[in-house]
Amino acid sequence: MSRVLNGKPGPSPTTRQAVLAALDVLGYERPGRPREAGAGLIGLITPELSNPIFPAMAQVIEQVLARHDYIPVLGTQTPGGSTEDELVEVFIDRGVTGIVFVSGLHADTTADHERYARISARGIPFVLIDGYSDRISAPFVSVDDEAAMRMAVDHLAQLGHERIGLAVGPARYVPAARKVTGFTEAMAARGLDGSDLVAHSLFTLEGGQTAASALLDKGCTAIICASDIMAFGAIRAARARGLDVPRDLSVVGFDDSPMTAFSDPPLTTLRKPVEAMGTAAVDALVDEINGNPAHRTEFVVQPELVLRGSTDRCRTA
Amino acid sequence: MSRVLNGKPGPSPTTRQAVLAALDVLGYERPGRPREAGAGLIGLITPELSNPIFPAMAQVIEQVLARHDYIPVLGTQTPGGSTEDELVEVFIDRGVTGIVFVSGLHADTTADHERYARISARGIPFVLIDGYSDRISAPFVSVDDEAAMRMAVDHLAQLGHERIGLAVGPARYVPAARKVTGFTEAMAARGLDGSDLVAHSLFTLEGGQTAASALLDKGCTAIICASDIMAFGAIRAARARGLDVPRDLSVVGFDDSPMTAFSDPPLTTLRKPVEAMGTAAVDALVDEINGNPAHRTEFVVQPELVLRGSTDRCRTA
Numbered sequence: 001m002s003r004v005l006n007g008k009p010g011p012s013p014t015t016r017q018a019v020l021a022a023l024d025v026l027g028y029e030r031p032g033r034p035r036e037a038g039a040g041l042i043g044l045i046t047p048e049l050s051n052p053i054f055p056a057m058a059q060v061i062e063q064v065l066a067r068h069d070y071i072p073v074l075g076t077q078t079p080g081g082s083t084e085d086e087l088v089e090v091f092i093d094r095g096v097t098g099i100v101f102v103s104g105l106h107a108d109t110t111a112d113h114e115r116y117a118r119i120s121a122r123g124i125p126f127v128l129i130d131g132y133s134d135r136i137s138a139p140f141v142s143v144d145d146e147a148a149m150r151m152a153v154d155h156l157a158q159l160g161h162e163r164i165g166l167a168v169g170p171a172r173y174v175p176a177a178r179k180v181t182g183f184t185e186a187m188a189a190r191g192l193d194g195s196d197l198v199a200h201s202l203f204t205l206e207g208g209q210t211a212a213s214a215l216l217d218k219g220c221t222a223i224i225c226a227s228d229i230m231a232f233g234a235i236r237a238a239r240a241r242g243l244d245v246p247r248d249l250s251v252v253g254f255d256d257s258p259m260t261a262f263s264d265p266p267l268t269t270l271r272k273p274v275e276a277m278g279t280a281a282v283d284a285l286v287d288e289i290n291g292n293p294a295h296r297t298e299f300v301v302q303p304e305l306v307l308r309g310s311t312d313r314c315r316t317a
Numbered sequence: 318m319s320r321v322l323n324g325k326p327g328p329s330p331t332t333r334q335a336v337l338a339a340l341d342v343l344g345y346e347r348p349g350r351p352r353e354a355g356a357g358l359i360g361l362i363t364p365e366l367s368n369p370i371f372p373a374m375a376q377v378i379e380q381v382l383a384r385h386d387y388i389p390v391l392g393t394q395t396p397g398g399s400t401e402d403e404l405v406e407v408f409i410d411r412g413v414t415g416i417v418f419v420s421g422l423h424a425d426t427t428a429d430h431e432r433y434a435r436i437s438a439r440g441i442p443f444v445l446i447d448g449y450s451d452r453i454s455a456p457f458v459s460v461d462d463e464a465a466m467r468m469a470v471d472h473l474a475q476l477g478h479e480r481i482g483l484a485v486g487p488a489r490y491v492p493a494a495r496k497v498t499g500f501t502e503a504m505a506a507r508g509l510d511g512s513d514l515v516a517h518s519l520f521t522l523e524g525g526q527t528a529a530s531a532l533l534d535k536g537c538t539a540i541i542c543a544s545d546i547m548a549f550g551a552i553r554a555a556r557a558r559g560l561d562v563p564r565d566l567s568v569v570g571f572d573d574s575p576m577t578a579f580s581d582p583p584l585t586t587l588r589k590p591v592e593a594m595g596t597a598a599v600d601a602l603v604d605e606i607n608g609n610p611a612h613r614t615e616f617v618v619q620p621e622l623v624l625r626g627s628t629d630r631c632r633t634a
Contacts, residue, residue: 048376082388
């Protein structure tokens, strides 16, 4: 251990990391150690921090960057605050070696994607998480939204549900559009018609509540939500009508954000594999930085359906 | 609205902010607008992002900074990743105008506090949240931990509890030490002896579980936890023994972090007033930057006890 603390050669990077992490978790201050001057800075841009999946993703990316000896700096687009373009300018002005975009404007099909070409032209490598655009030449990392929808529809159909709804964000976002495609295809594969059971709303608790309310009006007995936050909104919408979850309405979340295991009811949800996604993104970025570019590759990572307590068999069929 | 979008003079900063926030919430891309070149950069350092109170605090600070036209950049100390000193170096190298520390080494009485004098000596104003040291000359913002303990003890005592325990982090942290003081004083004021009912552990879910388990062994019927995460650990410890919360054990959390309203049971908790704290911190920092220093002032913000479903009257008394 003392070799690790003194920064002498010897332990592997993994061992060093493990010892330092243990010190950090136990809350001990690390003794100063010589880090090479000017360690590379990586900018990380997320939409906001109030949805816990974004800090969770940021935390993983920061840990993987630290393993590569990069120092991560996070910029978030708080409502009314800095925009993605402003954060990019700040990062480039301040000499970042690369940028990781999480759910940025690249995911919005109506946004101007030329901005990314301008970043490339300035020689700054970057990688984009959740959202794909064939107009951007860079590595992408996404969760397989279509596979996720298939898992959720299959689970609910096996429980006897036929009126299954999808509560999802605005259609112009790639992950939302992919969920709609995956959902309608999975429903069709089961002989069910989901085309009328898609409710677009905002990515918020209130958005989930509004979308779920519309789907309940259409007689849905199960609702798949595009985020855990939206799922909590759906549960609230059900309870506002005196319905019990899961007895009267089954709800599936998306993300498996921290703390959902402690919710009432414990949320059945599609786990976004943040560890795998963060690792793939950083590995791709480091390859780009080291001159081994993997331009316009999309790494698609598989979700998992985590069964907890918010889904049950259909009782109205 | 078009005046706001085009950046022409006219609307007040508040109106401008509100319109831009509405666009952001609705997910519309803002048209480009001329921001003065070289807007000030403020570094924000938090311990980690996995406890949701830290991203919540960061989000508030970022919003208030944006209102002052500063661009916030966040550095977090992921376990095994960058240290506070490294993040400070990065921020200063990259030309920040000021730094906000959240629950940093200033809160650790065993840490070297000279590091802060060295930052002052380099002419960088900073402000420190949660943790006070009379060896650091800077503005501090804290929640009133002693008042919080008084509120929790009074609430539980009114419910008939006498064996009330405190599950808290390591004693060398100022907020932990203050909670212990507040707790034992509040217990004494009720004629109860709390001196033996303090369990120090880590600030994690597992830490809360371990501390709660020790307190259950001592016959506690109610446990006050130093964070919501620790409270979820306490609930888990109770359930592992076949106990129901709140029937057999009352649990009070701390922070009112996002999503605790949706937990099972909904968590009764001491709300950390992040909005007031973030605003006070940024205001103090902006004063420092503008040459109106408020050296070594501690702004103490009042918590609130939010009653939900994890406390009930004592049934074993």
